[in-house]
Amino acid sequence: MGKDSTANKGKTKDAGKGKAAASEEKGGKGKGKAGKDELGTCTYVKARHILCEKQGKINEAYKKLKEGWLDSGDKVPPAEFAKLAAEYSECPSGKKGGDLGWFPRGKMAGPFQEVAFNTPPGVLSAPFKSTHGYHIILAEGRKN
Template sequence: MGKDSKSKEPSGSKGKGKQPSGGGADDGGAKGKGKVGKSSDGLGTCTYVKARHILCEKQGKINEAYKKLQDGWLSNGDKVPPAEFAKIAAEYSECPSGKKGGDLGWFPRGKMAGPFQDVAFSTLIGATSAPFKSTHGYHVILCEGRKN
């Protein structure tokens, strides 16, 4: 139980300093790995997440899609089944993934831009995020799985 258990890890870029803002899929994927393990529920420790999303340019449109999710599932406290989320993504999403029900598949930590990654990796499995803004527009995310 010596000094090793409390020693700080040398992790290049630490904390909330400036991150490269390149838009989304950046080749610098290793930079985001310094923030692993931020919670005891396992949300901050996974390396990959499987997600679907809805992307809209206008906030009003994403709110409309989210309301549809709420009316159908979320208002009852139920989790939205991926097939139902996919129908709404196909109807509302302005992302090319909308044609596939918003399916983004598995992606590693460090691949997606700041707020999108933060929400994707902090949303519980089976849960749907509230609408949020990124550099690409407004999103709602359904987290389908996690793995290391």
């Protein structure tokens, strides 16, 4: 009996590890949630954005970024994003390549802040709508 209980203890430990590993591999639930929590807890974000009044225009800009970079698995370089921001953005920041610099939590409106603070550095957000229009955000950094 002692042998069986020892074997079961080992299996129970391994089974627990296997479930966690399987969870991370399937949907990244365990890892993804921790990553999201980590992203959501920073105090400042550095970002660029493109703002358009019309959804069709933001989708066109996103399509150019997607075809040029994302489809090949690359991250969009800030310089390339800046070129498109200067061309497409209707925000005054478009003249500066969409650069918003560093901003603290609470400075930006609801959906914009949510996306900016939950997009990992170097990653491009999908187009989304805010009270100001349609945006794409390129997160460049985060700090506390």
